[in-house]
Amino acid sequence: MHGLSHVALIFVSSRAISYAAATIVDGIPSVQLDEGTFIGNLSGNVSQFLGIPFAQPPVGNLRFQLPQPNAPYTGIHNATDYGPSCIQQNTTQPIPSGLDPLALQFLELEASDLQANDQSEDCLSINVMAPADASSNSKLPVVAWIYGGGFETGGTASETFGGSGIVQRSIELGQPVLFVSFNYRLNALGFLAGAEVEKNGLGNIGLHDQRQALRWMHKYVNAFGGDPDKVTIWGASAGAASVGLHMITNGGNTEGLFRAAFMQSGSPGSAGTLAEGQPYYDALVADVGCSDAQDTLQCLREAPLQNLTVAINNSPNTDSYQSLNIAWAPRVDGIFLKDSPQQLVLKGSVANIPFVTGDCDDEGTAFSLASVNITTDQAVLDYFHGNYFPKTSTRDIERLLQLYPNDTRLGSPFDTGTANAVAPQYKRIAAIQGDMMFQAPRRFFLQQRSSQQDTYSFLSKRFKYVPDFGATHGTDVANIYGPGDLTDYLVRFVATLNPNGDTGIFWPLYTVEAPRLLTLWDGAVPLNITNDTYRTEGTKFLTQLSLTDPDTF
Template identity: 40%
Template sequence: MRGLTPLLTCFYIITTSLAASISSLNAPLAFLDNGTFVGKHNGSADCYLGIPYAEPPARYRQAEPNHPYTGVHDATQFGFSCPGIQDSSSGSPYMTPLFNVLEAKFPGIENSTNPMNEDCLTANIWTPKGAGPGDSHPVVVFLYLGAFVYGGSSSYNGGFIVERSVQIGKPIVYVSINYRVAAFGFLPGEESRNAGVTNLGMRDQRQALRWIKRYIQNFGGDPNRVTIWGINAGAESVGCQMLANNGDTEGLFTGAVMQSGFPLPMNTYAQLQSSYDTLVNATNCTGHSDTLDCLRHVPYDDFYQAMLLVPTEDRLSGWQAIVDYDFIQGQPPSRMKAGLIARIPYIVADTDDEGTETAFFLPNITTDEEVADYVQQLALPGISDEQTAQVLELYPSDPAKGSPFGTGDANQVTPQFKRLSALIGDIEFHGWRRYFLNTTSDFQHGYSYVSKFYKDLEGVGSGTASDLPFLYGRGPLTDYLINFVREGTPNNGTAVYWPRWTKSSPQILSIANDSQPVEILEDTFRKEAIDLVVSLNLQHPE
């Protein structure tokens, strides 16, 4: 303690004594800079929750790196969730069983009860029990679902995955993070772009990855073996992180897993100018010489209520990842085709019935003519009458050929529901999964699966996120994930061999409930239809 002032000496004695006292209670400790973080035991894992990975963010400013840590910190509780629109479900009663399934495994996944605050940029770490700086376990970083307008890390218990990794003798470290969403994290418009604050949620993710690179060794993680994993909007984020910086990962991650989300054709910052203007009007910032600066200074409660006044359709379509020619430097499909993407191994996955949840939003489309109008005006806006006829021929009104697939005439919620579900699932999910594979698999190892879990959910079938509970637990998908994080391949020598997907041999893992086996299929289902809608979507983005 030589050279310390009396005040600092007193502080040092108090904090050191507190750390020693906590240590005597057998709580896990992590030491970052001059700070001590006190975690807790979680079964055969230790966890450290709510650690700030950046300075408290100023509204519509990029996140700044954290200052060196000092003192003793309680890391036993999650930090604040980032403010978002909490209820984004379709409201269909058919969704209730799926919500119940997800809620049982991930409390608060749809309507988080975790308090929200703009000071929300925190990370949570689960490690094998007793892991520390002397270890070097591979790391997986999870990015949550939520359509970029809601979500938070507190719903996801990484202990399930870490415990399983220890059980099978392949320990890994799990990290989840919070990042800004909705109007706070994805504000479009010329003003936002000129200030460099577009796609703030993804910029937050990048800052968190830099933090992990710097500090994960203190938790027993290997900073040179980091896999980023996301579902839905989180998966689209993973793809965009692969495309950012012209595909240069900066050494921040070495593998990727994408569930039900891929880099899609996007609106530009200018095309969504109306979303910016709507928020300006709702906050009474109209007429200010610097409307962005006005938005920065609107009191939080007023700002949040103004965000809720924006019509639902504008929330979901207006606050999204956008092409800003900065973080996202061009249209993702074009960037992929040009090879401007990280050359790392990856897994890309879909559920069998991705389109059902969106189709619930379209109960008033009941005739062939109304389906044609939807396709021509919304799904593939601007296609010709001849092209529309081609699409409808390949996606017929016969319910036995629609989604939920393989259920015959059952699940026809409305007269055109299964047809719309099949079409939407292929345009927004399966088609872009295949495009990703076709564009990149010659240059890096890619693996793909389709999940048929929960086919018995009426109307929904194997909808988006229905595979997620099978990754946060004990089973083949969890083991495949763990092995991929450790080895860059999902195969561990015990489960069904999962081949690499190639254009000459497009093989996909198909997995369902325990009564049905894991099997390898040719990824050629609905090939003619999917090839058509992807080619049209490239020319006519939604």
């Protein structure tokens, strides 16, 4: 660990290791956790502590096991570098012929943002960024970021998603907050399914990783200047879906781990069972060479990581033909998820806390590149019937296609007329996939909960100028990490549970009677309030299908 001996000498000589809270000596911050001292770095007026392990390394016999709490810390530790990302699943974005050059450039930039640093199974680390003058008496609100990536990829080691800019902006607003991010296991390593997994109570390991990180925060965040009773969980894409799942697990009991939630492009949707993931388990076992093992799960634990990684990369991903029918995703396991998420919402298994949930206008476009070879009405029907709604009648799929006709003027990117028709059915498929996985679940969640707790919603219509994609999935994240105008709303929401302050325009509560959206635009008028009334018949029908045929997340 480079530079540790030099830094350690500084701290030993200054007796910083005796302090129980974050301090700065000679321009270098440190914090004591248990009997251990963690040495961070200073970025402007933000102290950064990176790569702190929050659980035991999930390696060896702890592979495919629930996270185990870390032992009490001792000694001196360098916390100046991010820890390695969890093992990623390789994805290859399909590039249809005829994509606009600007669209290609957009894809390249998106891919570079998602590229992980060094990867390792030993990846369960957490990062804390705090105002440099914070102390254990500060009791500052905390925002905990959960990254996206389709439960297949993602990590915290990224300048794009670093968090220092958010802390800096909170200081400028006079409402300082702490930023925390953490890794969680992905793909098969975090979301293995099948009868063997169910029998051993090991479903949704990645969600348990997240929960363990939240428990770590509750125990230790005070040392950095945070208030463990003022935590907001926040995420985008799979991270936002994870936030929603933390709201509905455990009968809605937060265990005091968080008091608010902020979701970008992800809400509680539908989910299949662990048993329905059996084909993916069987294929993984065969690829690794464990088919003849008496205990296939133990064989997977003992397999060389390289063999396991190759097998994971052979499984479908969000860039595959089946797209958002994700192989390795949260599933009903009887423990973390006792039922499909939307059924839990209907049963009232929801944390009664303020929340924000919003989407981009064209959520489905980037996910529809792998299906451009679908060119006829019958092929579209077969795709949605076989891939997303296998238990649904043909008549209902026909009804869905009537609600989303093959009219390029009505497809996604929305409001772009006949432009952006990458393929004959592209805009239609993009419209259905975006509404099915994002808009409909968001609207359902708000309609079920807005009468019982404070709820806010937004719609991002920015980046409409990007050809072929428009305001596609993930483009709203730039409005916070930029930082942008959503940054102020996030900071104020974390600090006060109300996103409004003296910047931007007034963001009203969302209610069934007045379903109002903070709407983000390109151009001279960047923000206004619109009504959440678009494609209501289509999204209502999609919700009906997901409630009766919840095979996909």
